[in-house]
Amino acid sequence: MDALLHQIISGLANGCIYGSIGLALVMIYQSTHHINFAQGELAMFSTFIAWALIEHGWPYWAAFFATLAISFTAGVLIQRIILRPVEKAPVLTNVIVFIGLLVIFNSLAGWIFDFTIKAFPSPFPQKSWMTTPYFSAHELGSAAVMLCVLGVLFFFLRYTPLGLAMRAAALNPESARLVGIRVSWMLAVGWGLASAIGAVAGMMVAPVVFLDPNMMGGILIYGFAAALLGGIDHPGGAVIGGLIVGVLENLLGAYVIGTELKLSVALVLIVGTLTLRPNGLFGKHVVTRV
Amino acid sequence: MTPRQSTLLKWLLAALVLGGLLVLPFLVKNYRVFQFNLVLVYAIAVLGLNLLTGYNGQFSLGHGAFYAIGAYTAATLMDKLGMPYWATLPIAGAVCFGFGLLMGFPALRLGGHYLALATYALALAVPQLLKYKTIEGITGGVQGIVLNKPEPPFSFRFLGQPFNADRWLYIFTLAVALLMFLVAWNLVRGRVGRALIAIRDHPIAATAMGINLPVFKSLTFGVSAAYTGVAGALGAICVAFVSPDSFGVFLSISFLVGVVIGGLASIPGAIFGAIFIQFVPNIADEISKAAPSAIFGAALIGAMYLMPAGVMGMFKGLWARWRLGAAPTPGPR
C-alpha cells in the first residue's frame, strides 16, 4: 500500500512536469495552430545553459532566473526569425521546420556540451523538513515550482491587458488586428512564454533523470499526450492530462509491464481513450456548420 | 508539333531515361550502387506514406513500423524457411496491408495531431516489441538476423565493372519500384485518386457525395502500409541485415521528411524525397563531423523556406510561371 501511494504521488510530481510541457504545447497551438515538436529540445538546451552558468559558479536561483530570461528571449527570436517566413505555409511545412529545429538543438547541445550524462543540482536538498517516506523534497519542491509557474501564467493571461490581448490574438487574429493588436508580436511572446515554461520543466526534471541531450525525448511525448488528453485547446486540461499521464506511467511501469514497454503501453492507452473521446477529456466539442 | 509526334517524343525520352538508369550502376563504384538501391527502396516507402498523408490527408508518424514489419517478414521467411528473396515481397506486402488495415480503424476516429500521436506510439512500440524476449527465437532479438545477399542470375562485365549482387539488386529494385509507381499512378489518376483527395479536403462533402469514408480511409491505410512494407522487405534484402535498432523513430520521421520535401500528393516527388533523406545526411556528415545533424536540420529549414510545397511544388510553380510568361494575360485593363 505504501509502495502504491509512493508510485502515485511520485507520478503526480512527474505529472506536473508533463503537464507543463503539455501547457507549453497548448500555448503555442492556441495561437498558431501548430504543435511545436521542438519544445522538448528547446527545454533541454535551456537546461544546459543553466548547467553551464552553475558550473561557472552562479548560485542556483540566479542561474534559474537568468535561464528563464534567456529562454524567453530565444523563444521570441526563434518565432520572429525562423518561423515567420513559414507562418502562412501549409501545416506539414511547419512540421518539417519544427523537426529541423529539434534536430539542430539536439545536435548543438551534443556538440557544445557533449553527450556524456551530467548531474544537475536540485534546489531542494535531500535531507530537509520536506522529505517524507512518500515523496522526496525534490518531488514536492518541483511540483510547487510548477504550480507557481502555472499560477503566474494563469494570472497573467486572465488579469493583465497583455494577457487579454494574447488570448484575443489566439482566438480571432483578424479581429485582434482590428483593435490594434500586433498579432505577430503576440505570437512571438507566446513562443517566449512557452520556451520559459519548458526551461522550468527541464530544470525540474534534470536532477531526476540526469542531464544529457536526449533527456527530453520521452518527456515531450508525454507532454504531447497530456495536451491531447486534456483537449488540445484547453490549458487547464493539459495540466490535468499531465497528472493522469504521470500516474499512469508509474503504475504501468511498476505493476504491469516494466520500463521498456511502458511508454508504448501508456500511449496505446491514451490513444484508446482518445478514440472514445476524440476531443480529449475536456476539449470542446466544436460543432461547425457545413 | 502534332499529337502523334508529341507521343513519339515522350516514348523516346522515356526510353533514353530508362537506358540511362540501366547503365548507371556500371558507371559508379559498388558503394554508390548500394546507396542508389536504398534511394529506390526509400522512394517506394515515401510513396506509400504520400498516398496516405499527401493524397488522403491522414497524418502518420509511424510508417517506420510498417517498414520494420516488412523487413522482418522478409528476413524471417528467408532465414527460417529458406524462401527465395523475390517471393517474400508479396507476402511482406500482404502482411503489412493487414496491419495497415488494423491501424486504419482507430485512425477513423482520430484526426490530425491525435493520429500523429497514435502512429508515433506505433513507431515506438515496434522496435521494442521486436526486442522482446519471448519472440527472440523468430526475430533474433537485439542481435537481429543476418542474411545473404542474393547472387545475380547471370554474370558478365560491362564498362569494366562486374555484374555483382548490388548491381543485380539495383535492377531488381528498379523493376519493382517502376511497377509500384505505375500502380500508384494509375490509382490516383482515376476515381480512386479523386475520392482520396475529396476525403482529404472536405470529408463531409465527400460523404454527401456517396464516398464510403470508413472503407476508403482504412483501405488507403492498408495500401500505404503495404507499399512501405514491400519497401522494408526490399531494404532488408539490399542491406542483408535487420535489427530492432535500425527501425527507430527517426526512420518514421525521415519518411515524413521525404514526403514533404518531395511534394505532397505527388508521385514523382517520392524520388526527390528519397534522394534527400539518403544523401543529405551524408553530405552533412562531410561538412561537419562534430554536429552533422545540425547541418541536416538547417537543410530541412532551408528547404522549407525555398520550397514550401516541396520539390514538385516548386517545379509546378516554375512551370506555371513559364507558361504565363509565354501566353498573353487576359482580363480587364
Next chain:
Amino acid sequence: MASLLQAQGLCASYGPTQVLFGIDFSIEAGQITAILGANGAGKTTTLRAICQMVRTAGKLSFEGKELIGQATESVVRLGVAHVPDGRGTFTALSVEDNLKLGAYTRRDRAEVSRDIEKTYTRFPRLAERRMQQAGTLSGGEQQMLAISRALMLRPRLLLLDEPSFGLAPMIVAEIFRIMRRINEEDGVSMLVVEQNANLALDLAHQAYLLETGRVALSGTAAEIRGDESVRRTYLGY
C-alpha cells in the same frame, strides 16, 4: 477642406483575382458616407482595402497619411475602426473583455472606464450581459457590441460592413438610429457598406454606387435616391 479619407485609382485583389478596378472616393469629416451595390460589387473589399487586409494598389490616404503598405494594426492605430461583416466579436470572451480590447491601444485608463460606462448607458442590454460570453448574445446585441467595441477606440473614422445583415427590422432601425446619434453627438465620421439601399440612403449624407468593382454613381444621398436607375434596381420602385 481636405478630405478625411481619400482614394484615387484604388485597386484591390484577393490573390490573383482583382475585385476593385481603380475607384475614386473621398469621405468628408463629420459625414456619413454610404457604399451601395449588389453582391460582389466590391463593397466589403473597399472597407478591407482601407484596413489593408487585402492587396491594394493606387493611392489611399487618411488625414493626409498614406495607408497602402501599412499593417492593419497600424491603420487602426491611426484612428480607423472597422466593424467587419460577421461582426468579428471575440465570442469566447465576455462583453466587458470585448470592450476593453477595443480600447487596447489607448493609454488613458480613466477615460476608458468612462467610455465603458457610456456604452452601458447607451446600450442597457449590454450592461445586463456584461460578464456573459459574447457568443451567447443575440445577433442584434452582438452588433451593438461590435459597434461599441469599435467606438472604444475613439476613432475618427468608423467603417461598418453590412450592419443590418441578418437582423430583425426593429433592431436594425434601433441600431441605425443610434448610429445617427453617434455621428451627431460625437462627430464620428462613418463609411457604411449596405445592401439595404433604403436604410443606407436615409442615414447617409453622401453615397457611392459600386458595380463590379467600379464607381457607377456618386453624389449626395438625395441625388442618388432621386436617380431613375437606382430607384428601379436598388430601391424597388
